[in-house]
Structures are given as C-alpha cells and as structure tokens.
Amino acid sequence: MSTFKAPRGTYDLIPPVSATFLAVREALAAPLKRAGYGYMETPGFENVELFARGVGESTDIVTKEMYTLTTKGGDQLALRPEGTASVLRAALEANLHKGGNLPVKLWYSGSYYRYERPQKGRYRHFSQVGAEAIGAEDPALDAELIILAVDAYRSLGLRNFRLLLNSLGDKECRPAYRAALQEFLRGLDLDEDTRRRVEINPLRVLDDKREAVQQQLTGAPLLRDHLCEACKAYHEQVRELLTAAGVAYQDDPKLVRGLDYYTRTTFEFVHDGLGSQSAVGGGGRYDGLSEMIGGPELPSVGWALGVDRTVLALEAEGIELELPAPTSVYAVPLGEEARRALFGVVTELRRAGIATDFAFGGRGLKGAMKGANRSGARFAVIAGERDLAEGVIQLKDLESGEQTPVPLASVAEELRDRLG
Numbered sequence: 001m002s003t004f005k006a007p008r009g010t011y012d013l014i015p016p017v018s019a020t021f022l023a024v025r026e027a028l029a030a031p032l033k034r035a036g037y038g039y040m041e042t043p044g045f046e047n048v049e050l051f052a053r054g055v056g057e058s059t060d061i062v063t064k065e066m067y068t069l070t071t072k073g074g075d076q077l078a079l080r081p082e083g084t085a086s087v088l089r090a091a092l093e094a095n096l097h098k099g100g101n102l103p104v105k106l107w108y109s110g111s112y113y114r115y116e117r118p119q120k121g122r123y124r125h126f127s128q129v130g131a132e133a134i135g136a137e138d139p140a141l142d143a144e145l146i147i148l149a150v151d152a153y154r155s156l157g158l159r160n161f162r163l164l165l166n167s168l169g170d171k172e173c174r175p176a177y178r179a180a181l182q183e184f185l186r187g188l189d190l191d192e193d194t195r196r197r198v199e200i201n202p203l204r205v206l207d208d209k210r211e212a213v214q215q216q217l218t219g220a221p222l223l224r225d226h227l228c229e230a231c232k233a234y235h236e237q238v239r240e241l242l243t244a245a246g247v248a249y250q251d252d253p254k255l256v257r258g259l260d261y262y263t264r265t266t267f268e269f270v271h272d273g274l275g276s277q278s279a280v281g282g283g284g285r286y287d288g289l290s291e292m293i294g295g296p297e298l299p300s301v302g303w304a305l306g307v308d309r310t311v312l313a314l315e316a317e318g319i320e321l322e323l324p325a326p327t328s329v330y331a332v333p334l335g336e337e338a339r340r341a342l343f344g345v346v347t348e349l350r351r352a353g354i355a356t357d358f359a360f361g362g363r364g365l366k367g368a369m370k371g372a373n374r375s376g377a378r379f380a381v382i383a384g385e386r387d388l389a390e391g392v393i394q395l396k397d398l399e400s401g402e403q404t405p406v407p408l409a410s411v412a413e414e415l416r417d418r419l420g
C-alpha cells in the first residue's frame with residue numbers, strides 16, 4: 001500500500017471489474033451508434049459561467065457541487081458536472097447547427113465531477129454516456145432517445161428499471177403555472193433556503209426529497225393540469241410513440257429533475273434495486289438552453305445515463321455479462337532459446353488477431369502454467385529446445401488437458417480454427 005489513497009468519493013476501476021464497466025459503457029452507447037448519433041468529446045473543464053448559465057444559478061449542482069478553479073492566467077474554470085451544456089457549447093462553436101441538417105445528433109462518454117456527499121452509487125467522480133439531439137422540435141425525437149436508452153438497458157439484461165415521465169410545459173404555459181405554484185408554496189411552513197428556492201425556481205421544490213416537505217406538497221398545483229394545448233398534444237404524441245414501441249412508462253407529475261433548463265418532455269430511469277441512489281439515467285427537452293448560453297433558438301432533447309449505477313444495477317439483478325476472455329492463448333517457453341522463438345510467435349498471433357499473453361520473467365514450467373490458468377486462456381503454446389529443433393510447438397487445450405504438436409508455420413491458422 002502507498003501513502004496515498006483515492007480521494008474521498010472516488011474509486012479506482014480495476015481488472016476484472018473494469019471489463020464490466022467498459023462493456024456497460026459500450027452497451028449504453030451501442031444503440032446510439034445505430035441511430036445516427038456522432039461521437040463527440042469536449043474538455044473536462046469549461047468556463048464556470050457556462051454551467052452557471054446553462055445548468056442554472058439556483059441548482060445544487062451550481063451552488064454547492066462544482067469543482068471550480070482559477071488558473072494562473074486568471075480564468076475561472078469548473079470541472080464539468082454534466083455534459084449537455086458543454087456539448088451544446090461545442091456544437092454552437094463548431095456551427096454544427098448551420099449545416100442545414102437538423103437535428104444534429106451527438107453522443108459522448110466520459111467522467112463528470114460533483115462535490116456531493118459520497119455514498120454507495122453517489123460519487124464525486126462518476127461516468128456517464130450521454131446523447132443530445134439539437135435543433136428539432138419533434139415528439140418522435142424525444143421518443144427515439146427514450147427508446148434507445150430502454151434498448152440499451154435491455155441489451156444488458158436489466159429488467160427492474162422503470163421509466164418516469166412528465167412534461168414541464170413551455171414558455172406559453174409554464175409562467176402561469178409557476179405563479180400558481182409560488183402562491184401555494186408561499187403559504188407553507190418552509191425553511192429559509194427552501195423559501196428562497198420558491199422565489200428563484202419553485203418547480204424544484206416539488207423535487208425536495210424531505211418527508212416534511214413532501215407532506216406539505218399534497219394538493220400542490222401540478223403542471224399537467226396547466227399545460228397549454230400545444231404542450232398537451234406534444235406530450236400525448238411522445239406517450240403514444242413510446243407505447244407503440246413497447247416501452248412502458250409511469251406518469252410522474254412531480255418529476256422536475258435537478259437542472260433548470262428542461263422544458264416539455266422530462267424523464268428519469270430508476271432502478272428498484274439501488275436504494276436511495278436509484279436514478280440510473282435521465283434527461284429531457286431543453287428548448288431554451290441554446291439561447292441561455294448565447295446561441296440561436298435551437299429546441300433540443302437529450303439524456304445522460306450513469307455508467308457506475310448501471311454496473312450496480314447489474315449487480316443488484318445478479319447479472320453477469322458474458323465477456324470475452326481477455327486472453328485466448330498463453331505462451332510458455334522452456335529455456336532461453338525457446339523464449340526468443342516463442343516471443344516471436346506471440347507477436348505473430350497477436351498480429352493475426354488472437355489475444356495472446358506470454359510467461360514473462362523467466363518463470364519455471366510450473367509457475368508459467370499457473371499463469372496460463374489464471375489468465376483464463378483457452379490454450380497454452382509450450383515449446384522447449386527439442387520442440388523447436390523439430391519445428392513444432394506443443395498446443396495444450398487447457399480445458400481438456402490434451403496436448404498436440406503443431407508445426408510452427410501453422411500455429412496461427414490452427415489456433416484460429418480451434419478458437420472459431
């Protein structure tokens with residue numbers, strides 16, 4: 001053990017668990033790649049103002065959870081707490097929206113940072129796969145993204161997740177609702193912080209997890225009763241498209257989510273095996289965000305799925321992914337001359353696309369065979385000086401124990417046949 005430990009709220013990804021993590025990340029992204037989403041990467045930090053404006057001045061993320069820093073040059077930066085604001089910033093900067101082909105569909109995957117109180121499933125450094133469809137107002141686009149997330153979870157074998165769905169209205173109907181909600185909330189017995197929130201972003205009070213607050217919210221006006229005709233029709237279409245695709249959802253009229261930029265469709269995926277940190281993914285429509293960060297009007301929709309929590313959801317359901325063995329073949333040289341010759345064979349096998357490892361460090365036969373078994377390889381290739389003089393290596397099937405000599409020139413071909 002070294003003097004140092006991973007910082008609080010973080011953890012290291014270590015083999016073999018890291019292979020599951022990587023496979024989950026790939027599985028979450030796979031449906032997006034089949035649906036016309038292009039891969040995108042943005043920096044791990046941005047101008048702090050981007051998040052303040054884009055995520056919202058009144059959100060926990062901005063007021064309490066950002067890792068901010070001032071550079072030597074005096075720039076105020078923040079480690080990215082989420083992906084949408086950065087991706088939209090980058091898309092606008094690259095003028096992707098001016099190509100005449102809207103929506104611009106993008107996906108990304110990476111690390112995000114929030115100074116939260118750590119607990120199981122809630123980390124200060126976590127990983128998301130995200131998708132954004134920028135520049136189109138079409139219920140089919142909202143439905144597409146939700147269906148792609150459901151397909152991703154299903155492809156991993158997950159069953160115990162639920163989709164919560166709501167509409168947050170738009171600039172037509174939300175102001176009147178906001179005022180009605182504020183009037184209701186001002187009559188409640190709330191602490192000072194929450195009373196301030198009532199004035200800045202009353203919708204987020206609906207999201208308050210505290211029992212004492214939730215009890216007082218019974219009878220609060222709900223947005224679904226205040227939606228304008230356009231928002232109602234839009235939401236109805238999203239619901240119909242989901243149903244037609246075999247995607248079940250639960251209406252959750254209090255679903256607000258922690259970010260300020262959402263409009264209309266809002267959704268969250270929760271998993272029932274995860275305790276209090278049950279949200280495995282979420283997203284929604286953010287028609288006003290582009291203008292909030294200085295861009296043109298670009299109605300958009302997106303989601304982010306948590307990789308860490310999806311891995312925990314797999315554990316909760318007892319699902320073990322079938323991952324290919326990291327090593328198919330393990331080479332065991334007997335003696336110095338064989339080491340050189342077999343190292344060449346290893347390189348050749350790898351170049352032929354066969355995952356191969358080598359007994360490094362000059363271990364004896366026993367130690368090297370132990371290494372072969374631990375590696376999970378299906379075959380060992382073993383050679384001593386006598387084998388090499390005869391122009392063969394011994395190919396050992398590590399499942400059956402059967403061993404056969406194979407001419408050096410045809411090792412790759414033989415292994416490819418046997419590995420299928």
Ligand code: AMP
Binds near residue numbers: 082116123124304
């Ligand atoms: P959000 O950006 O808050 O909508 O989060 C989207 C998803 O990212 C959530 O549903 C979680 O699965 C995941 N997530 C958010 N915050 C954390 C965190 N602190 N630790 C682990 N996963 C997180």
